[in-house]
Amino acid sequence: MKISTTRRGSTLVEGPRRVLLYSGSYNHITDGVTLTLNRLVAYLESIGIEVLVVAPTSRNPELDHAGTLVSAPSIPAPGRSEYRVGTIITPALRHRMTSFKPDIIHVATPDLLGRWTMRFARRKEIPLVTTYHTDFSSYLKYYNLDFLENWLLGYLRYFYRRCDIVCVPSQSMIDELRGRGIEGNIRIWARGVETDRFSPLHRSVEWRRQMGVADGIPLITYVGRLVQEKNVHLLIETHKRLKQQQIPHKLMIVGEGPERERLQEALQDQIFTGHLNGKDLARAYASSDIFFFPSTTETFGNVVLEAMSSGLPSVCSVATGSSDLVVDGITGFLSPIDQFEIMTEHIAELVIDPVLRKAMGRNARFEAEKYRWEIILGKMLDYYKEAAQTVHPHVRPPRTPVAVS
Template sequence: MDATGLRVALFSGNYNYVRDGANQALNRFVGYLIRQGAQVRVYSPTTDTPAFEPTGDLVSTPSFPVPGRKEYRVPYRMSLRVRRDLAAFRPNLVHLSSPDPLGHRALSWARAHRLPTVASVHTRFETYPRYYGLAFLEPLIESMLRRFYRRCDAIVAPSESMAQLLREQRMSYDVGIWTRGIDRDIFNPGRRDLAWRRAAGIADDVPTIGFIGRLVMEKGLDVFSDTIDQLTTRQVPHKVLVVGEGPARDWFQHRLPGAIFTGFQQGHDLGRAVASMDMLFNPSVTETFGNVTLEAMACGLPTVAARATGSESLLTDRLTGRLIRPGAIGAFTDALQDYCDDPALRAQAGAAAQARAEHNGWDQVNQALVDTYLRVIRHREQGIVARSSPVP
């Protein structure tokens, strides 16, 4: 079998109603599958105001809003309509991109119909409770995730560091890599625009520290703010440029009164904003890959990031940026100060980062996941049963 024989049922908790790096990667992958001649059916919650048009055929699933975070929805069951649609579609593989209630039910449905399943890991759900004062729940959530992923034939992670963490957590025996690509037409140093910077209130000679992403607490906004406070206390000249939207925007603006907030950006506007920064600061520990880090690298920027999954696979400490112990405010401040004070140092690191980013092309990245699909199907046909974990 090749890609033309694939009939993939993809289950997502958020395929297009709120834009994020994970669902943009999924939409791009579905487009790649369709171009290769595969058949794809996507099952996900929908809203009347989606963030963007979906790629492929999208079937709406029953859902309810997340308490306190109403922009997100929880798909809670597999309705009779969805089951009938699945039966008519006749998939030969099920892809699960979120361990939510619908994902669990879809996994049970696939196992009942003896279909192979592949799960993609997009975020570290087990770390989320710590940002809401509920860190004691992390072991429970990790146990729930382990039960979900062990029932799949294979799982894929976006970085080797995340894949290794999943192995250490005993999530699965079969852990592969489905990394992320970069659109070099959008993200490159040539997008830098000094006139745009000046219009935003940034002088040419002021080092600009960027933040890119959803403005939610789990992105490390508290660590970012505390670090900028220390940099200001040290009287290091700098400007902060924040690109993104989210429910924590008011909180973040209050903490960073001197920062420039551009709001949500996409396409060439996003490429211009990123390339017009001088460095990226990404203190988050929840990402499994870190799309924004790769985008900044492609634009020739050094990144100061938490030493965490995703960033560890992209950055080489003291070559393409700095990797700092999570939450180490003083060390983050030292690293940012070094780049603010030394234009030659950040230019050197930025050039190395750009060279590293050249390795990530979307077609090669997506073909790797297609190869995983075909391997899992082949193993099922040969009667090879997947082991659930490297550790009993």
């Protein structure tokens, strides 16, 4: 059996044997981050790697989690109580993390407990990988917290330059971070999609009729959390403009969140499904005709990729994530968020022209084939192995080599 020794003295058998993952969310809420991390943990365990997950939990988790999960102290996130912020390290939690003896530490959230975990990795001279899932600074304006931007950017610079590898989901996110002065060994770790699950084959005319979509009427769909930072108010504006132009359509909104009540009041004759998953979500995508996603706060845009895999053309904002997935004019359209008239024109064009709609949908499906999960998950294992061979500039290497027999 081949044994390699890192320059910090960690002993690895064909790569890491034990991975410690800290995340601010893992099973208490369902979103792109939690689904991605659970899939990663399941993959690591399937190839014989032991994983210990440390994360805030709740009494009513939304996900059946993968891996061994240890609950971390936390408080509700300000303004977004459905999310939680890891806070302090308890003696019991410190003991559990230390006795696990991880070969790799992976931090997915740079909150208070994420900071402690980062410093724990540095003190213990354990290779440290982090994944950048949330563009925190872009959220500030939606909660009147712009005055915190300089402080937040300073903290993020401090945090990420102490990591061996920083994984972001797209090239546009790398450009965004470097433009803010966040440097380091930044690599791309995209997200994947189950192309068999999210497929045009799941389209159902019967389901459309059950949902109240008349035959021949294009169905425009949004999938995501109903929160203001996703620019969901533009769903209302889009519907109004199409209606004013007498363009037949139906709008379907898939998801839950604090903005649902306001949206339902303004869109009383449209479809609200609530949260969907599994086969129900796959069928909803495939039975739609156009995907509309105006968010500008994504780091990747998992739902855009799911829509593409389902054979839908997408109309999205020019933003990190979406801009890396949608090929403008080929698989859909990209529009600046401050030029909403152009965005509406693109949607109207797809509604009116079924030939263009279907051609872009076929192109989108072809593009989505490049993002199969088996390729994406294996890439993270490569990054773990690379991190194990890296000496972080802020960490002293061991004074004497560790002998391996």
